[in-house]
Amino acid sequence: MSDHHKETFISKYVFSLDHKMIAKQFLITGMFMGIIGMLMSIMFRLQLSNPGESFAVLEWFLGSKWAPGGILDPNMYLSLVTMHGTILVFWVLTAGLTGTFANFLIPLQIGARDMASGFMNMLSYWFFFAATIILLCSLFVETGPASAGWTIYPPLSALPQAIPGSGLGQDLWLVSIALFIVSSLLGGLNYIVTILNLRTKGMSMSRLPLTMWAILITAILGVLSFPVLLAAALLLIFDRSFGTSFYLSDIIIGGEALHHTGGSPVLFEHLFWFLGHPEVYIILLPSLGIVSEVMSVNTRKPIFGYKAMVGAMLAIAFLSFIVWGHHMFITGMDPFLGSVFTFTTLLIAIPSAVKVFNYLATLWKGSIRFTPAMLFTIGFVSTFITGGLTGLILGDSALDINVHDTYFVVGHFHIVMGLSAIYGMFSGVYHWFPKMYGRMMNKKLGYLHFWVTFIAAYGVFFPMHFLGLAGLPRRYYTNSAFPMFDNLTDINSIITFFAIVGGLVQLVFVFNFFYSIFKGTKASENPWESNTLEWTTPVERIHGNWPGEIPTVHRWPYDYSKPGADKDFVMQTEPLKEGKTEH
Amino acid sequence: MSTSKNNTSKQLLWIAMAGIFMFFAGLTSAVIVRSAEHGWDSIDMPIWFWYSTAAIILSSLLLIIAKWQVKKGNSPSIYVLGALALGLFFGYCQVKGWDQLTAMGMYFVGEGSNPSSSFLYVITFAHLVHVIGGLVALIITSVKSLQSKYTKDNYLGIELVSIYWHFLDVLWVYLFVFLLYSVK
Numbered sequence: 001m002s003d004h005h006k007e008t009f010i011s012k013y014v015f016s017l018d019h020k021m022i023a024k025q026f027l028i029t030g031m032f033m034g035i036i037g038m039l040m041s042i043m044f045r046l047q048l049s050n051p052g053e054s055f056a057v058l059e060w061f062l063g064s065k066w067a068p069g070g071i072l073d074p075n076m077y078l079s080l081v082t083m084h085g086t087i088l089v090f091w092v093l094t095a096g097l098t099g100t101f102a103n104f105l106i107p108l109q110i111g112a113r114d115m116a117s118g119f120m121n122m123l124s125y126w127f128f129f130a131a132t133i134i135l136l137c138s139l140f141v142e143t144g145p146a147s148a149g150w151t152i153y154p155p156l157s158a159l160p161q162a163i164p165g166s167g168l169g170q171d172l173w174l175v176s177i178a179l180f181i182v183s184s185l186l187g188g189l190n191y192i193v194t195i196l197n198l199r200t201k202g203m204s205m206s207r208l209p210l211t212m213w214a215i216l217i218t219a220i221l222g223v224l225s226f227p228v229l230l231a232a233a234l235l236l237i238f239d240r241s242f243g244t245s246f247y248l249s250d251i252i253i254g255g256e257a258l259h260h261t262g263g264s265p266v267l268f269e270h271l272f273w274f275l276g277h278p279e280v281y282i283i284l285l286p287s288l289g290i291v292s293e294v295m296s297v298n299t300r301k302p303i304f305g306y307k308a309m310v311g312a313m314l315a316i317a318f319l320s321f322i323v324w325g326h327h328m329f330i331t332g333m334d335p336f337l338g339s340v341f342t343f344t345t346l347l348i349a350i351p352s353a354v355k356v357f358n359y360l361a362t363l364w365k366g367s368i369r370f371t372p373a374m375l376f377t378i379g380f381v382s383t384f385i386t387g388g389l390t391g392l393i394l395g396d397s398a399l400d401i402n403v404h405d406t407y408f409v410v411g412h413f414h415i416v417m418g419l420s421a422i423y424g425m426f427s428g429v430y431h432w433f434p435k436m437y438g439r440m441m442n443k444k445l446g447y448l449h450f451w452v453t454f455i456a457a458y459g460v461f462f463p464m465h466f467l468g469l470a471g472l473p474r475r476y477y478t479n480s481a482f483p484m485f486d487n488l489t490d491i492n493s494i495i496t497f498f499a500i501v502g503g504l505v506q507l508v509f510v511f512n513f514f515y516s517i518f519k520g521t522k523a524s525e526n527p528w529e530s531n532t533l534e535w536t537t538p539v540e541r542i543h544g545n546w547p548g549e550i551p552t553v554h555r556w557p558y559d560y561s562k563p564g565a566d567k568d569f570v571m572q573t574e575p576l577k578e579g580k581t582e583h
Numbered sequence: 584m585s586t587s588k589n590n591t592s593k594q595l596l597w598i599a600m601a602g603i604f605m606f607f608a609g610l611t612s613a614v615i616v617r618s619a620e621h622g623w624d625s626i627d628m629p630i631w632f633w634y635s636t637a638a639i640i641l642s643s644l645l646l647i648i649a650k651w652q653v654k655k656g657n658s659p660s661i662y663v664l665g666a667l668a669l670g671l672f673f674g675y676c677q678v679k680g681w682d683q684l685t686a687m688g689m690y691f692v693g694e695g696s697n698p699s700s701s702f703l704y705v706i707t708f709a710h711l712v713h714v715i716g717g718l719v720a721l722i723i724t725s726v727k728s729l730q731s732k733y734t735k736d737n738y739l740g741i742e743l744v745s746i747y748w749h750f751l752d753v754l755w756v757y758l759f760v761f762l763l764y765s766v767k
Contacts, residue, residue, distance in 0.1 A: 116591050193595050223599075227602045228608070228609035230609075232609065238692075238705060244696065244698075244701045249622075259694075262622035262697060263698060
């Protein structure tokens, strides 16, 4: 790999092989999709708090077909819920998060010129881009986008004639997700081999920053679980388009019995959740890595329990493959099998508790620098705890049955997975922005962004637990048809209010991000006084990362406030003093 | 050829194969779940699938010999070409196997189909798609081999294609034995 070669506009910004540029492509595409996904959620929140009321803004966005007179069409409601989930889970928190930080940080933190295969890396982005275009196209088809939920359960997803969104929209969803899986696999393969093979001299596995461990484990999870989703999707495509009966049986539509016999929709659920549950950790693990790094830098303390952190992530990854049944407690599952899944699910509490304990122990008596990145990191710890606690209820089959498919579940997973992961992502953006663009993001806007997001997000998802305990089902277009839910309208209004506030404040972030790219204060090489290798690279971006030799690593990345050291941070490149041992 | 590049390529391949294995693990676990329920017809495995099994095992053996030969400094061409021919024969046998299934009244879809026959077609078809990838790699390796591009110090191409082909071989044997018992 040459250090720095001549680049054209196309090779630098479009079909770039440079991991840093590919990371930015993932980030900006992810942000764009995030805004779309968030807008969708605000649109369906308007319907939920004000069922049947007219909002000119809905007609403006969706047109008179899907919001006649400003009233959201029920089919479009289902589509918006489906696309919101799909975009946030896959586009923002999988590709947007991992694609950004894996690509950006792996070569920089392990000491490599680029990824093992720059070409595969580029392909990974362009498959993702193609998937994005197809998904966006599906918003404009006559019958509307897919509407069977992000989990695309059959029969809604398997029978094109079931509801409008089961038609072409669902086909495009499947094509898009197939391309997404290819992108994910290409990226994942590259991340794993790069971390294993291209580490600079001295960068042993035990000296890897926790971000690298987190990304490595995430990539392994992805490579092992996405192919199972592909298998599930393949069978679904055969059912939809070729008339097989893998998931379908004894279905009557409009008084006419369909020819499908012998299939089982529960089979799809097994296959889907075998990917679906690891997917939760594919989303969460990169953030676990990011916050570990940001926390150590900003508390000026070594991360507490480095080996335990790695062990906990490995344990979480392993357990994530044997808990999928907890999504299916009410599918008629044998109660004994249910208790097995309850047991394995509750085991996840152990490594999760190890991580929380270590985060709190790292924060304890630290000289905390409350940067926006650090605030989002603390926010992550908060949501990881509060969301994790409700997981104990949902992981227990006896309790889950009472709140299954209610807003309790929506509240739980948005806090523990959605908010935690997005806080990790924000934390990472604020922290590594100076390395990405050579400039600083505005701190005050960062604080405003954090506090309003933090309050609004709890304002949205905390009350949902009460809605769920009152029995309010998720995914319903309107609750006004059920008098028992009449007294919940006010809570729904509060949630919608906070959703709008939370949505608006993201514009502050977007403004801060783009403004700072061009007008932010110029950053120094190591503005956070951090130890890891990326902060030894020059501010000016070069393909190849270091102008001369790649530095050699002599120590782990968490030598902060080391007794006897001149400064409160000792970079990984600094040799150990004679007679001194590592941490 | 640097050791680092060798390691990287091999690791990429191994991890990709782990992914492919999970894809088939998904499909075969679906068979296990589905076959435990009602309406699962039994099927006699077509004789052509037995022939294809023999063909792919033999082709794998030829690739082992090809690697031995190139390591000794001899030309591996004849063995690589032999493996390619057997690989093509494997594909032919699979298609004939499907022919035989339809002759027995076991269809992929429609009136004569059953989840067991549909699964049989999907799994064998998905495997064949991966074999086609292997055949393309074998064609490239054959051409390079005929051009004497491989030496005893540089035979990464043969090594990689062998690993993948052995994987397809073991995978097929697993699928064949699995299907033999699960669609009975």
